[in-house]
Amino acid sequence: MIVTSMNPSEYNFQRCKLCGKIAAEPVYDLSDYIIYSCQNCDFHFLNRLDARAEKGINTPHLNSASRNYIESRIDESAHLHPQRLEFVQRYINLSNRKALDVGAGLGQFQLLLQADGAEALGIEPSAIRREYALEKFGINLHSKLVDNDYWQLNFPRNFDLITLWDVIEHVDFPRETLQSAIKLLKPGGFLFLDTPSRDVLSYKLSQQLYRLSSGKMSLFLPNFYSSAPFGHKQIFTLTQLSGLFQDLGLEIIYKAKSYSNNPERGNKIILAGKKR
Numbered sequence: 534m535i536v537t538s539m540n541p542s543e544y545n546f547q548r549c550k551l552c553g554k555i556a557a558e559p560v561y562d563l564s565d566y567i568i569y570s571c572q573n574c575d576f577h578f579l580n581r582l583d584a585r586a587e588k589g590i591n592t593p594h595l596n597s598a599s600r601n602y603i604e605s606r607i608d609e610s611a612h613l614h615p616q617r618l619e620f621v622q623r624y625i626n627l628s629n630r631k632a633l634d635v636g637a638g639l640g641q642f643q644l645l646l647q648a649d650g651a652e653a654l655g656i657e658p659s660a661i662r663r664e665y666a667l668e669k670f671g672i673n674l675h676s677k678l679v680d681n682d683y684w685q686l687n688f689p690r691n692f693d694l695i696t697l698w699d700v701i702e703h704v705d706f707p708r709e710t711l712q713s714a715i716k717l718l719k720p721g722g723f724l725f726l727d728t729p730s731r732d733v734l735s736y737k738l739s740q741q742l743y744r745l746s747s748g749k750m751s752l753f754l755p756n757f758y759s760s761a762p763f764g765h766k767q768i769f770t771l772t773q774l775s776g777l778f779q780d781l782g783l784e785i786i787y788k789a790k791s792y793s794n795n796p797e798r799g800n801k802i803i804l805a806g807k808k809r
């Protein structure tokens with residue numbers, strides 16, 4: 534897609550990143566960024582993109598400060614990985630299966646896949662995290678993104694499963710990222726993801742308060758987004774993300790809001806799709 538190599542300043546944010554229509558308008562001005570809302574499909578996204586040109590240039594390397602930072606946060610999502618593995622195992626026996634973890638972080642999920650017999654690869658754009666994964670776990674994560682020719686030309690219809698844990702809210706163009714990932718799946722292969730949900734009371738209350746206060750109060754809206762590089766650029770509703778799965782040729786085989794015993798209550802979107 535031409536759009537993914539675009540300079541961010543060239544993107545017209547009136548073009549909805551989900552439905553593609555020129556129907557998005559700035560609705561929530563949070564001073565250091567603006568949330569656009571599509572009048573056609575109600576998708577919400579920031580007027581921010583990660584400059585592709587910046588990626589890989591002046592990349593910081595692992596040093597004692599970044600190592601300490603990573604280690605201070607290493608446990609934050611550690612409890613989720615076993616839950617994610619259990620979720621995946623419900624649908625697929627991992628023994629000798631080919632797996633790709635997109636947005637692999639430090640590679641912990643890849644380790645779990647490998648321990649269960651899968652032949653797993655991982656993609657991680659952050660050089661610091663890749664270096665840490667190599668140093669700590671001996672894992673070589675790939676730097677090239679899933680839409681890169683490296684994957685698209687060498688691995689079409691190759692993987693039995695692809696996972697994107699807390700990834701789709703960070704990417705510049707979620708539709709194109711998912712489409713690129715699905716091209717790498719075998720027919721009948723599985724795509725699993727999780728991401729924060731917009732269908733939560735704190736988001737709805739924040740929208741109401743913003744309107745009632747004529748933009749003076751945004752309450753929790755800034756908790757959902759970030760203008761930092763690789764920050765949260767879009768937050769989906771379950772209906773929007775389910776619709777996108779179906780548009781892109783995935784049959785939805787599971788949806789939930791949490792990994793807990795009560796999957797109907799939670800603040801996440803958890804989806805499993807099967808490629809037709």
Ligand SMILES: [Zn+2]
Nearest residue numbers: 549552571574
């Ligand atoms: Zn739209």
